[in-house]
Amino acid sequence: MKTLILTTAALILAAGMALAESHEMTAVRLGTEAANAPFNFINDNGEVDGFERELGDELCERAKLKCEWVTNDGETLIANLISGDYDAIMAAMSITDERDEVIDFTQTYMPPVLSAYIAVSEDIDLEGGEIAAQTGTIQAEHVAESSATLVEFATPDESIAALQNGEVDAVIAGKGYLKPFVEGSGGKFIFVGEDIALAKGIAMGLRDSDEDLRETFDDALRAMKEDGALTTLILKWFGEDAQTY
Numbered sequence: 016m017k018t019l020i021l022t023t024a025a026l027i028l029a030a031g032m033a034l035a036e037s038h039e040m041t042a043v044r045l046g047t048e049a050a051n052a053p054f055n056f057i058n059d060n061g062e063v064d065g066f067e068r069e070l071g072d073e074l075c076e077r078a079k080l081k082c083e084w085v086t087n088d089g090e091t092l093i094a095n096l097i098s099g100d101y102d103a104i105m106a107a108m109s110i111t112d113e114r115d116e117v118i119d120f121t122q123t124y125m126p127p128v129l130s131a132y133i134a135v136s137e138d139i140d141l142e143g144g145e146i147a148a149q150t151g152t153i154q155a156e157h158v159a160e161s162s163a164t165l166v167e168f169a170t171p172d173e174s175i176a177a178l179q180n181g182e183v184d185a186v187i188a189g190k191g192y193l194k195p196f197v198e199g200s201g202g203k204f205i206f207v208g209e210d211i212a213l214a215k216g217i218a219m220g221l222r223d224s225d226e227d228l229r230e231t232f233d234d235a236l237r238a239m240k241e242d243g244a245l246t247t248l249i250l251k252w253f254g255e256d257a258q259t260y
Contacts, residue, residue: 042081043228045071046101048089050170051192053252054107057086066252067105070124073244077235090151090169093118096220102228103221107189109153109214119223121232123216124245126258130154131190132208133197135178141208144184147174153213154187178204191253 047055049063058064063084075082085101092104096118109128110120130153132141142162148155150167158165166183168174174186175196186193190210197204221229239245246259 042083043075043103044083044085044101045075046085046087046092046096046104046106047071048092048106048170049086050089050172051107051189052195053191055105066248067107069252070239070245070248071105073239073248074232074235077238078231080231088169089149092151093220097222102225103219103232105219107217108220109217111153111156111214113156114220118220119225119229120218120220121229122236123218124236124239125217125249126260127212127214127216129190129210130157130187130213131193131206131210132185132187133178133193133204134185134207135203135205137205137207139184139207141185145182147177147183147186149174149188152188154189157211157213158187191257 047063047067049055049057051065053066055063055065055067063086068084071082071084087095087100087106089106092106092108093114095101096104104118107125107128108114110123114120132139132146140163143164145164145166146158147166147168148158149171150169155165155167166174166177168177171188171192174183174188177183178186185207190206193204193206197206219229219232221232236245239248240260249257249259
């Protein structure tokens with residue numbers, strides 16, 4: 016009987032260890048664009064970096080998840096989430112009614128981000144000119160609904176290059192993204208027109224079927240808001256003038 020008990024205990028222990036190892040190997044994949052500093056970018060070591068990398072790692076640690084980062088073109092982020100290439104999006108994705116019909120969102124981890132225009136001259140016709148924006152963004156949607164001509168590019172850097180080369184009259188993007196280009200241009204690029212709030216805030220995007228995962232990340236986000244850790248990260252990456260919680 017003693018031998019039977021010991022054998023049974025050993026089997027239970029082995030099964031528990033196998034289950035733990037299996038759980039440890041299961042990873043949550045976070046999809047990002049890695050081309051939208053300071054939200055996300057590739058650093059000098061070839062690794063995903065930025066506000067969302069630091070935030071995502073902290074959320075995974077608090078939720079006791081093993082997370083992996085996957086880079087993806089911005090214009091196919093939602094399609095590839097749905098097809099299963101990764102489990103959640105962290106790519107400066109603003110919540111819009113149109114996106115909310117296709118995927119689910121966590122609570123926001125960034126208040127609504129202001130969008131802005133930059134150009135090389137103040138006398139630019141923002142209503143009738145050619146305006147560059149990244150494909151699939153709320154800024155591109157905004158231009159498409161206006162009387163201006165939308166010129167789309169796969170990455171925000173390409174839209175800046177088009178402005179620099181004289182291919183478009185202005186660029187619209189998140190103001191936080193554009194600010195370093197303006198400040199580092201020696202006066203070549205300037206902000207024009209009014210800043211615009213286009214969406215409801217930035218959040219993680221998930222498949223509608225992954226309700227448990229959304230609730231897990233919501234709990235971790237809520238905790239970071241309550242203890243001030245999220246505010247600290249926002250101020251670190253976006254400066255003292257950034258909107259916080």
